[in-house]
Amino acid sequence: MRILLTGASGFVGRQAVAYLSSAGVEVHAVSSHVPAHESGVTWHSADLLRDGVAEALVEKARPNIILHLAWCVEHGRFWTDSSNLGWVAATMRLASAAAEYGVGRFVGVGTCYEYDWPVDAPCDEYRTPVASHTLYDTSKDACRRVLEARFTGGETNFAWARLFFLYxxxxxxxxxxxxxxxxxxxxxxxxxxxxxxxxDFMDVRDAGAALASLALSKVEGPVNIGSGxxxxxxxxxxxxxxxxxxxxxxxxxxxxxxxxxxxxIVANVGRLRGEVGFRSTxxxxxxxxxxxxxxxxxxxxxxxx
The missing domain is CATH 3.90.25.10 (UDP-galactose 4-epimerase, domain 1)
Known part of the structure; x- marks a missing residue:
């Protein structure tokens, strides 16, 4: 099994890399800040915002799965950062490359801020409506909608992880x-x-492991990544x-x-536990x-x- 993981040196990405590597998966890790060395991981230094980069990475790595974590995440800025729009475009290019090169599975990563939060009930992937709050969550949800339509009926199955509050x-x-x-x-x-x-506070080590588990599963559609x-x-x-x-x-x-x-803001983790088979450690x-x-x-x- 070969997986291409973007945003691999980030807060969440490094935890997903560690979990996948320990599970014996061949990991092709993509980041603009490549660590000096990490045994068992093939690192690619790349700027996904540049035209042609996503296509070249997928052609070179030929992954079975793409786990796409890369996005603008600078604290205090990402809510309104205009580069959110650039990441929407970069994600679409990565998705097109996935379809072109026969990638079997694409897992995108969104946010619990996509939801129109109930005042006293957990957010449910299929029952809780979504709402636009900021440029960040609007861009994420737009990606999800387009990717769902892009992959429906094709050979690439699709899942969308919604992260809750990590530390x-x-x-x-x-x-x-x-x-x-x-x-x-x-x-x-x-x-x-x-x-x-x-x-809903979740240890980032659990979040990385949950994302890896989702990527390696066959579960499709939106899945909350939280503690519950x-x-x-x-x-x-x-x-x-x-x-x-x-x-x-x-x-x-x-x-x-x-x-x-x-x-x-708390996650309903029924899908994560019952379908993905993941429980927090x-x-x-x-x-x-x-x-x-x-x-x-x-x-x-x-x-x-």
């Missing part, structure tokens, strides 16, 4: 979990809002304080609540504890016991 090693430092963790490690106050919003459990933002911040041994530094309610924050507490350890090591400190 873990190598996350952008200004996001929620690492921003709280870094303050705690440095002995600084970690101010938070009231944190009443409930989210809801935890408030305040609960996560408080747990980090508890695990670090500095709960007094977590200051719940010191920052204003974000205007228009959806109260509840890491509990929230274990994942947060490992994340604390990772950031402590990044700052040259001792592991938190």
């Amino acid at each position: 873990g090693p190598h996350e952008a430092p200004n996001r929620l979990v690492p921003s709280v963790v870094r303050n705690l490690i440095e002995g600084k106050a970690a101010p938070c809002s009231r944190g009443m919003a409930v989210r 459990d809801g935890h408030s933002i305040a609960e996560v911040a408080s747990k980090l304080g508890e695990l670090s041994g500095r709960p007094e530094l977590v200051r719940i309610g010191e920052l204003p609540d974000r205007s228009g924050e959806p109260p509840f 890491y509990s929230l507490e274990d994942g947060l504890s490992d994340t604390l350890h990772f950031w402590r090591m990044q700052t040259g400190g001792e592991a938190i016991q």
Whole structure:
């Protein structure tokens, strides 16, 4: 089995590469930032936004499966980044190359922000409607719609993964979990809002493994990639304080609540568990504890016991 994985050196991609490689899959990993060395993985340095690059990669690798993770993901910018439109076009070129070269399976990666979130129920792939919120999620959903139409009736089967709220090693430092963790490690106050919003937090190692499992399965259509459990933002911040041994530094309610924050975004993981056959390995507490350890090591400190 040969898989072409784009966005392979990113926050999520590196975890999918590790899982696939350990499973004995021949991985052709695509990134604009290629690591120095990784045993068992063939790396390709490529800019998929350039014309002709996607076609050349597929022709060279001749994969059985494409797992397409690459997109614009710069924290705080990607919601409105005009390069979202470039990634729509790049995805269409990759999909056309997949069809041309007889790739059997194409798995695209979207976001839970595609949903019109219910106020008190999990997001369901087939029952929850979608809605446009930002350029980012609108572009993702447009990709899904076009890809579904492109592959219907052809030889390439298609799945669309919707990622929920991921945390873990190598996350952008200004996001929620690492921003709280870094303050705690440095002995600084970690101010938070009231944190009443409930989210589906998933360890990125589980997310990478879930994406790999989906790619290797025959499941088609949209599939939620989440834990299926809801935890408030305040609960996560408080747990980090508890695990670090500095709960007094977590200051719940010191920052204003974000205007228009959806109260509840949690995944229905029935398809992920029942059809893909994947269940999360890491509990929230274990994942947060490992994340604390990772950031402590990044700052040259001792592991938190």
